[in-house]
Amino acid sequence: MSIKSLLLGAAATLTMSTAAIADIVIEDAYARASGMNAMAGAAFMVIRNTGETDDRLVSVRSDASARVELHTHEIDGQGVARMVEVEEGFAIPAGGEHALARGGDHVMFMGITKPFEQDAKVPVTLVFEQAGEVTVEIPVDLKRMDGHGSGHGMKHGHKQHGQMTSD
Template sequence: MPFKSTLMAAMAVASLSTAAFAESVISVDDAYARSSGMNAMAGAAFMMIQNTGDTDDQLIGVKSDIAARVELHTHKIDANGVAQMMQVEEGFAIPAGESHMLKRGGDHVMFMGIKQPFEQGATIPVTLIFEQAGEVVVEVPVDLER
């Protein structure tokens, strides 16, 4: 087999194995989104992200067409005991074989400038962006009662 054909075959196998790896190691469970009301300009999404692989990963970004801006956020308690939300630009570590919970009062996905109200039972497409696994699309159900 000529060198060029062998090289192309090896590259094809490598690209397929990388795609399979990315799809199989990150899973998302118990996702839901909520906003404070029909006229709210902001909302949030919460979920359990699991890394079933043997390589650490990092959630580094998020995107969705539902809002003007979508960011990874957390809560920080200041010296006066007041909680404030802040963007986490570096994202969240998802160690190999472990999980990371995005939850109310903690780390979460923040939607700012919501383009339409969150309606009970609807779903919001959200793309989570990981350093290793790449993009993972999640359909997040809206649950305003949680």
């Protein structure tokens, strides 16, 4: 295989990857822990797929804790809610969105390496089937009590190459 063929193939792959990545937009992200000495925390956000192909958030990584998992809440037969790992991840439909919100689907941090302090940033890599890896810096908001749409306006799109922008 010639160098020219190899470079053209790599350029085509990069172009296709960039198009897929640009379709995922992370909005209104924030992280919380239950207190300064908490060993666990969670992150919430809205994941929007602006593309024409369904995608799926399949895993998450972060150096902020020993383990990071995708979780949801389930209600058992006695009406008791408990958190469980969602190994298959979360579907993000083409042209749609999926909210990770308190009391529902979320990113779970277990064995936090240092306290989640107000206004700090938690580095997180979201892994999608189609879009690949999306790295975001999620702001810690320990005061926030509501779900999404509180006007925080934080957005992250791959078109900004990893930068968060404010509305």
